[in-house]
Amino acid sequence: MSLSGIKALTFDTGGTVLDWHTGFREAFAEAGRRHEIDRDWGQVANRFRRLSMEMMLNLGSDGPPGYNFDEAHALSLETLLREEALEAFGDADRRRIAWQAPHRLSAWPDVRDGLAALRDRYIVASFTLLSYRLVIDTSRHNGLTWDAVLSCEGLGMYKLLPQAYQRAAKMLQLPPEACLMVACHPFDLDAAAQVGFRTALVRRPVEWGADASGQAPLPPPGTYDLEVGSFTELSEALT
Structure with a gap:
């Protein structure tokens, strides 16, 4: 064509x-070091990405969107930390991952x-x-x-x-x-x-x-x- x-x-x-992968992987790894938790942080970052993307694709098909991508990051992170048994990550960790990391990619x-x-x-x-x-x-x-x-x-x-x-x-x-x-x-x-x-x-x-x-x-x-x-x-x- x-x-x-x-x-x-x-x-x-x-x-x-x-x-995005490097930024989120490093943010998760930093939080893990603070809490002396060792994981495959690259895989955790990828799962976080999938969860947040699932919330965003085709949003608006059933009515006006009720959140944006920043809010999807925060909501997805709560789900991820619960399912990955990472509740030790506190409010400061969660803000670094869901807000600071993506805004500094x-x-x-x-x-x-x-x-x-x-x-x-x-x-x-x-x-x-x-x-x-x-x-x-x-x-x-x-x-x-x-x-x-x-x-x-x-x-x-x-x-x-x-x-x-x-x-x-x-x-x-x-x-x-x-x-x-x-x-x-x-x-x-x-x-x-x-x-x-x-x-x-x-x-x-x-x-x-x-x-x-x-x-x-x-x-x-x-x-x-x-x-x-x-x-x-x-x-x-x-x-």
């Missing part, structure tokens, strides 16, 4: 832009320069399940500049609902086919394609840690309009 006519790039942010090394190069030629927007405050804080922390933040918190519909993608394109005053959805998650790209977005897969092989535990297998080559290994590679492909 031709990539001509693209005016805006809409970026998944948690995972595609931000290395590091971007992947290619993101800042690649995003800046793409912004020279396209509208670049964070289109994300994450809360506005989470995107603001992580963007400031990593020196990232967006033309727009399209948080599902403000759209009132969360991905993977088709209305979320339609509303994002409408906010940019563009038809869906003028938008390129950029994500490392096939489920996000598949949902975007269903409403007419063009799609670019960015491979993040260690998103779920070095052993790729929890990483879904990627679809065969050619499924999406572009497949790249970094934002800099994406910029070069769109030159």
